[in-house]
Amino acid sequence: MYLRHTTVRKDGKEHRYWRLVRSVRRDGKVVQETVAHLGELDAQGKANARDLADRLMGRCRQSELFEEHERTREGVSVDLSSVRVERARRFGDVFLGWTVWRALRLDELLSELMPEGREHVPWPLMAAILTLGRLCEPSSELHVAESWYRKTALEDLLGVADTRVNDDRLYRTLDRLLEHKTAIETHIRARLSELFAIEYDLLLYDVTSTFFEGLCAANPMAKRGHSRDQRPDCKQVCIALVVTREGLPLSYEVFDGNRVDVTTVEEIVETMEKRFGLAQRIWVMDRGMASQDNIEWLRQTGRRYLLGASRAELAKWKESLLDERDWQKVREGLEVKLTSGPEAKETFVLCRSEARRTKESAIHERFRERIEQGLASLERRLLKSRSKVDRGPVERQIGRLLGRNSRAAGRFVVDLLDDPSLPSSLRLKWSLRADLDEWARYSDGCYILRTNIADWTAEDLWKTYVQLTDAEAAFRICKSDLSIRPIWHHKTERVKAHIFVCFLAYVLWKTLEKWQSQAGLGSSPRTLLEELRHIQSVDVVLPTLTNPPRHLVIRCVVRPDRSQAILLDRMGIVLPQRLLQAPLVAKM
Numbered sequence: 001m002y003l004r005h006t007t008v009r010k011d012g013k014e015h016r017y018w019r020l021v022r023s024v025r026r027d028g029k030v031v032q033e034t035v036a037h038l039g040e041l042d043a044q045g046k047a048n049a050r051d052l053a054d055r056l057m058g059r060c061r062q063s064e065l066f067e068e069h070e071r072t073r074e075g076v077s078v079d080l081s082s083v084r085v086e087r088a089r090r091f092g093d094v095f096l097g098w099t100v101w102r103a104l105r106l107d108e109l110l111s112e113l114m115p116e117g118r119e120h121v122p123w124p125l126m127a128a129i130l131t132l133g134r135l136c137e138p139s140s141e142l143h144v145a146e147s148w149y150r151k152t153a154l155e156d157l158l159g160v161a162d163t164r165v166n167d168d169r170l171y172r173t174l175d176r177l178l179e180h181k182t183a184i185e186t187h188i189r190a191r192l193s194e195l196f197a198i199e200y201d202l203l204l205y206d207v208t209s210t211f212f213e214g215l216c217a218a219n220p221m222a223k224r225g226h227s228r229d230q231r232p233d234c235k236q237v238c239i240a241l242v243v244t245r246e247g248l249p250l251s252y253e254v255f256d257g258n259r260v261d262v263t264t265v266e267e268i269v270e271t272m273e274k275r276f277g278l279a280q281r282i283w284v285m286d287r288g289m290a291s292q293d294n295i296e297w298l299r300q301t302g303r304r305y306l307l308g309a310s311r312a313e314l315a316k317w318k319e320s321l322l323d324e325r326d327w328q329k330v331r332e333g334l335e336v337k338l339t340s341g342p343e344a345k346e347t348f349v350l351c352r353s354e355a356r357r358t359k360e361s362a363i364h365e366r367f368r369e370r371i372e373q374g375l376a377s378l379e380r381r382l383l384k385s386r387s388k389v390d391r392g393p394v395e396r397q398i399g400r401l402l403g404r405n406s407r408a409a410g411r412f413v414v415d416l417l418d419d420p421s422l423p424s425s426l427r428l429k430w431s432l433r434a435d436l437d438e439w440a441r442y443s444d445g446c447y448i449l450r451t452n453i454a455d456w457t458a459e460d461l462w463k464t465y466v467q468l469t470d471a472e473a474a475f476r477i478c479k480s481d482l483s484i485r486p487i488w489h490h491k492t493e494r495v496k497a498h499i500f501v502c503f504l505a506y507v508l509w510k511t512l513e514k515w516q517s518q519a520g521l522g523s524s525p526r527t528l529l530e531e532l533r534h535i536q537s538v539d540v541v542l543p544t545l546t547n548p549p550r551h552l553v554i555r556c557v558v559r560p561d562r563s564q565a566i567l568l569d570r571m572g573i574v575l576p577q578r579l580l581q582a583p584l585v586a587k588m
Contacts, residue, residue: 053572056103077545087539089153092532126173134505138483141170174497206471210485225258247470262291309448338458349449357445367408385424
């Protein structure tokens with residue numbers, strides 16, 4: 001990695017902005033990719049970052065991991081020709097993950113929830129291993145046990161020997177951890193509020209799915225349904241996630257794979273209120289949740305909501321969409337208009353986006369061209385056929401063509417006519433509906449929001465609704481960076497526990513992201529973890545010239561390079577120079 005700076009003159013002063021870059025190869029060329037924007041590296045930014053680091057890390061809580069600086073100095077002769085380094089372990093990324101785990105005080109909570117018993121390794125430590133593995137190198141429990149754990153310095157940080165970490169113990173930890181889901185979620189909510197002053201006045205709710213490998217015949221929740229992963233061939237479960245406006249997770253629930261989104265709303269809202277208390281929150285959901293029954297239930301029970309309206313609502317507001325008056329420009333290429341619903345029970349926000357119009361028009365045009373090409377090809381075959389053609393197969397072929405391109409199918413009128421003058425006895429006749437083409441030109445790029453909040457502006461409502469992207473981003477992170485899919489477990493409770501571990505890893509991820517952001521390092525925890533994983537701990541072996549000869553072993557942390565040191569300094573993290581070679585967990 002390298003430091004690069006840009007000089008800008010502003011208000012008669014010269015400002016130098018720094019960024020951290022690394023060289024990567026793309027398409028056969030070496031280019032520089034920005035790892036983090038460091039700003040002006042001013043003293044105030046550093047002070048704020050260190051203050052947050054103190055609250056997260058707790059200086060007094062981390063000191064027991066490291067050797068004391070002041071010690072009795074002794075002189076000893078060393079055979080320099082035999083000095084060597086052994087036992088290299090990944091340290092930086094697991095140390096950072098373990099720091100965040102302790103910052104959330106999950107170690108203390110789990111020690112209370114799962115007190116020490118007859119087990120050889122305490123359950124809280126095994127739960128930490130599962131979650132840190134999912135955060136730092138997402139993989140199966142078998143990979144954690146057989147490969148990942150022994151390559152990290154977690155043995156020194158946790159005091160659990162690598163011989164004690166096996167897949168059976170990790171599976172049993174999954175079983176034990178799931179029992180405390182509600183208590184852990186409640187604790188996380190409280191702790192995040194302490195660290196980042198999070199408000200829970202607005203909650204974002206969305207549903208996704210994740211699929212299985214295998215038949216999962218013994219799991220009644222694994223069913224085929226609408227797959228967001230484009231894997232309709234696999235069974236799946238649905239995951240409903242509730243996050244704050246900053247994307248910080250509050251809770252989640254797991255549903256059967258064929259559960260329809262609209263049927264989950266009442267259950268989720270009531271569950272969250274029962275768990276976290278009644279409050280005048282605003283529920284923000286996409287149009288997949290906006291059934292008339294749900295809207296009526298939310299309104300009658302006095303709950304406030306902001307929903308995306310179904311596509312069919314556009315036709316009801318045709319005149320308002322065509323009327324060019326009262327549109328308010330929110331940003332370049334986006335306009336909104338506020339209007340009252342029937343009986344003034346709801347407020348509707350009409351939105352039109354130029355970028356979305358371009359995208360939807362391109363999609364419709366692509367599907368239209370496919371249908372036209374398919375119909376033209378079929379028409380030519382019927383005209384060239386020298387024998388009679390059965391009507392049934394031709395009709396099914398037309399149906400398949402329209403079904404594969406359903407986004408534009410409604411714009412076509414297709415007739416299969418009997419024509420005795422042709423050898424095939426069939427003639428294909430098709431045309432485009434001019435009225436739908438005209439409506440598409442006005443409706444493409446438009447969408448509608450509906451709410452029972454009466455005192456907000458159209459701009460405020462739109463800006464609040466687009467925060468749903470934070471919930472969608474949570475799903476992307478869980479699926480790509482934390483590898484929640486595919487699920488290899490078959491037992492129902494193990495599946496739920498696997499998703500819970502991914503949820504905990506996502507909590508660590510968002511905590512690290514907030515820490516990183518407040519330190520002025522952007523918002524890419526994966527980049528940060530990948531850079532710090534190169535910091536290792538090693539054993540320096542010093543053979544002495546004493547009689548008899550001895551081997552002094554010093555467990556050291558490799559000094560970070562300049563770029564890594566800048567990242568650590570910006571976040572207020574001080575790495576130890578040496579690690580305690582503490583006795584491992586007593587019950588081994």
